Amino acid sequence: MKRIVVLGAGESGAGAAVLAKKEGFDVFVSDSTSIKDKYKQRLDDHGIAWEEGGHTEADILNADEVIKSPGIPDETPIIQKLIKQETHIISEIEFAGRYTHSKMICITGSNGKTTTTSLIYHIFKTAGYDVGLAGNIGRSLALQVAEDPHEYYIIELSSFQLDNMYDFRANIAILLNITPDHLDRYNYKFQNYVNAKMRIIRNQTETDSFIYWNDDPVIKKELDKYDIHAVRCPFSEVKEKGSIGYIEQGQYKLEYPVPFNMEQEALSLTGKHNIYNSLAAGIASNISGIKKEVIRKSLSDFPGVEHRLEKVCDVAGVHYVNDSKATNVDACWYALESMxxxxxxxxxxKDKGNDYTAIKELVRQKCAGLVYLGADNKKLHDNFDGMGIPVADTHSMKECVEACHRMAKTGDTVLLSPCCASFDLFKNMEDRGNQFKALVRNL
Structure with a gap:
């Protein structure tokens, strides 16, 4: 019996363990931190051995294959030992893909992944398709394959997940954009991060589709390096050579595989970045044979994504917007551009090697004040204090919201769009956004 060791017992790890057990492997789960009770229960219910609070090397290094949580860096000592002894390390998505023949619609990019993934899922559900939501959002793909299989899966993929994928194949691959992010995980080398994103097209065939933003300079440069077999389906804000999705004279238009159009004003998502997200989602749905009237309705009534330019409420004539998902500079740029x-x-x-130069001009144009929220705000002071804009230094969400309340005037917008990861003060970006919303609503 082959031995599978799963490192990390969150949603993806616990799901991978259940699938491995179902497929007849000897399974062991190890987490260096504490495991949530719901995942302990899941493992216990399936008779899977587990440990928490550390790694027992003897029980890990004897694995035939290791499934690694995307949150675990390669620099971790136990990973280094596995690499040294040439143990094959894969992701949960890679493992799950071995045990299903379902259609995979996979979305990656530095920004817009969650919105686009959720929008495609919304369209497929509205169309009555048998569809699951997985990857960075939704339930573990492996768990769904094991216990709740679907004909289609809409999968949001981070660069970390793509790093450990080798034989997995996306029937429809969507690459929204590539801008610097997570450089702390890629030796501060942008090309390493770019290479990870480009893995989305790995193993695609002539029967597959590759949807990408035609105006992205990084993607354009990278395309020449790859022998792409899939049907290319580029989109752009305006009609240009090769684009099969674009905006023209106030009309949202798709050319392939069947012509489609609707009023741009009817799109539920606003802002330039959401034009790209809506085009990518519409192309994927059109390729999948969804009826025009369903695509049109779904693009019009999609409610949006929590923590992504989410309108919280108005307090004393001040608009509060939660964009906690903006964990890099480019995401913040799009948010500011829409203000x-x-x-x-x-x-x-938590700074990820950010270069704030890209947003400085928009900050100058749009911002009446800056509120820093972090354990260490020195880099923000160094970058923005000299711009002549009022600033406040805070180290908790309570301090932050109070500072915003004092600084904002009637008609202003308070925008939480942090540019950074949340792990210095919060459990995750959801915790950051939820604390923001709760405190704002109590003003």
Whole structure:
């Protein structure tokens, strides 16, 4: 009996363990931190051995194959030992893909992944397709394959998940954009991160489709390096050579595989970045044979994604917007670009090697104030204090919201769009956004 060791017992790890057990492997799960009770229960219910609070090397290094949580860096000592002894390390998505023949619609990019993934899932559900949501959002793909299989899966893929995927194949691969992010995990080399994103097209055939943003300079440069077998389906904001999705004279248009159009004003998602997300989602749905009227309705009534330019409420004439998902500079740029009123911008968190130059001009144009929110705000002070914009230094969400409340005037917008990861002060970006919303609503 082959031995599978799963490192990390969160949603993906626990799901992978259940699938491995179902497929007849000897399974052991190890987590260096504490395991949530619901995942302990899942493992116990399936008779899977587990440990928490550390790794027992003897029980890990004897694995035939290791399934690694995407959150675990390769520099971790136990991973280094596995690499040294040439143990094959894969992701949960790679493992799950071995045991299903379902259609895979996979989405990656530095920004817009969650919105686009959720929008495609919304369209497929509205169309009555048998569809599951997986990857960075939704339930573990492996668990669904094991216990709740679907004909289609809409999968959001991070660069970390793509790193450990080798034989997995996306029937429809969507690459929204590539801008610097997670450089701390890629030796501060942008090309390493780019290479990870480009793995989305790995193993695609002539029967598959590759949807990508035609205007992205990084993607354009990378395309020449690859022998792409899939049907290319580029999109752009305006019609240009090769694009099969674009905006023209206020019309949202798709050319392939069947012509489709609707009023741009009817799209439920607003802002330039959401034009790209809506085009990518529409192309994927059109390729999948979904009826025009369903695509049109779904693009019009999609409610949006929590923590992504989420309108919280108005307090004393001030608009509060939760964009906690903006964990890199480019995401913040898109958020600021969409602002139409003077903005109090909340920045800060765990810096990932950010270069804030890209947003400085928008900060100058749009911002009436800056509120720093982090354990260490020195880099923000160094970058923004000299711009002549009022600033406040805070180290908790309570301090932050109070500072915003003092700084904002009637008609202003308070925008939480931090540019950074959340792990210095919060459990995750959801915790950051939820704390923000709760405190704002109590003002």
């Amino acid at each position: 139409r009123t003077p903005t109090i911008l909340i920045l800060g968190g």
